[in-house]
Amino acid sequence: MKLKNQVKAAFRSLSKNKMRTFLTMLGIIIGVASVIAMLAIGQGSKESIQAQISSLGTNLLTIFPSASMTGGVRMEAGSSVKMNLDDYKAIATRCPAVMYSTPTVRTSGQLIAAGQNWRTSVWGVYPDYFEIRNLAIQTGAVFTAAEDRAAAKICVVGQTVSKNLFGEGTDPVGKLIRINKIPFSICGLLTAKGQNAFGQDQDDIVIAPFTTVQERMMTITYINSIMVSATSESMIPEATDEITQVLKERHHLGPSEDPDFTIRSQADISSAATATSGILTILLASIASISLLVGGIGIMNIMLVSVTERTREIGIRMGVGARGRDVLLQFLIEALMISLIGGILGVGFGILTSQIIASIMKWPVTITLQSILLSFLFSTAIGIFFGWYPARKAASLNPIDALRYE
């Protein structure tokens, strides 16, 4: 029989039993819809986790001097005083995989303003630091490179610092504070970032120009660390190699010698978190696929009933010359049509459900084309798989018995 006629015949016999066809389809509709909704929720949470991690700066690399060793006793990391501004300049100029970079110095300072005082860490950095760490300014502005060269006594403060010195809701920009008795003018307020993954308050910070902190506050010639951001997340290994090469060369170390510095990245954290949310997605999707599987069993069940019910019809068709494969194809196409139409409706229903979940639960959902294709193909495969046995049964009927079946 021609395929066109087969499809027409299948459509007709399905429309003879509209209610039954719809209920059978419903199993597939719900199955496909839940797979799509679950994948959308999984994908959405994965993306929101990724966005949170990249707000920490996933491209971030920190270069510390290694721990010094004095007579076999190792000191803490960064205790050797082997990095200076020239190391930074070399990295900044000679590493193409590095986009933003800054030297950092860090000290702690006692802050006094308006009769209040507060102790926090003071970072001395270049303006690039705000790009590297994805720090946004709520009011005011970041200090400029020129202000840094001039060792201007200005600083950017975090929300926690502002709250403790000036009280909640007060804009600190333009106000004067003393840090370790040196007067600073506040030029900007950071947007609140909250705690980081380890419970540290990221808003309890003062950021001042590098030169100001290094020369005026700390009066040192070395730097604590260098922070850089790679041009992209995938360029992190390349940036690491370039930095290693440049610093080894500057520190007169051969390629086989151990470096006297350490490079840390946040890629491990990000990949761990992504993997976790990936597992969550798989878990949700597999639970949803079970309902799709149950829908498939529904198809098989109804097709078996249909084969028994239509034994006489099968006999007539065989009597007038239908071969086994014609009958097989007929029932297979019917099963396939149920799963195909169910799949299409399920995709629509799944998208709708995802949107409802997104708007009511305020969960991040993302529907990907892959998830639609995947669930659609899966439901089609289920139609063929569960339609096969009943169709096989119909095709193997003996025409004589089928014609006499009451």
Add this chain to the structure above:
Amino acid sequence: MEQEEEGNMTDAIISTQHLVKTYKMGDMEVHALRGIDIDIRKSDFVAIMGKSGSGKSTFMNIIGCLDVPTRGEYLLDGLDVGKMNRDELAHLRNRKIGFVFQSFNLLSRTSALENVELPLMYNNKISSHDMREKAMNALESVGLSGRSHHLPNQLSGGEQQRVAIARALVNDPVVILADEPTGNLDTRTSVEVMDIFQKLNKKGITVVIVTHEPDIAAYTNRNVSFRDGRILKDLQVEHPRIAGEELLLIPAISEEDTI
């Protein structure tokens, strides 16, 4: 003798030699056919008669290519059917045979026209357009062209059987096989159906019917009686009844009354 056999072979539509069919029912062997030799020639109108259990249905199934013999040879239109597989048998049924059943066996909720088209659906060589035309012609030859879009449950028994005959005709078969075609019909409708068969036979179509009613067998040209799996009698009918003439004598009943 030799020559006569040769002659029979060439224009025989159905030719069987020592046809044997044995069924296994548990430990019992049922000998449905115990050696049938028969030639049915082109344009024959044959009635196969016999009581139930005589083997006539088994014989019908085998010559209808629904079943294969245990032993013996069966040639349909010169083709050896005995060793064919399921698909080859289906192909033969589609191209060479038209079936008419006692219980009509029309597809429910499917129009008369589409029922008639059914055998052509399984013939990929026929286009949709030809299909419709052939089906309409077949319906016209049984006098039902005006009812082509009726569903089986909107037709009387006689009309349903005429649709079935149209379906049997549509693929231009070498033989029409009818299994108790009048078994579910009243007297007048039975005569009407036999009238159609006689008219088709006049056009040169070979018709074989199975019946246990001698009245019905009297409309055919040749009566073959089966008993216990063997042919008991094989007689030419000297003066067949003419259904067309008898219909004029039976008081006509309107179609509404027969439903």
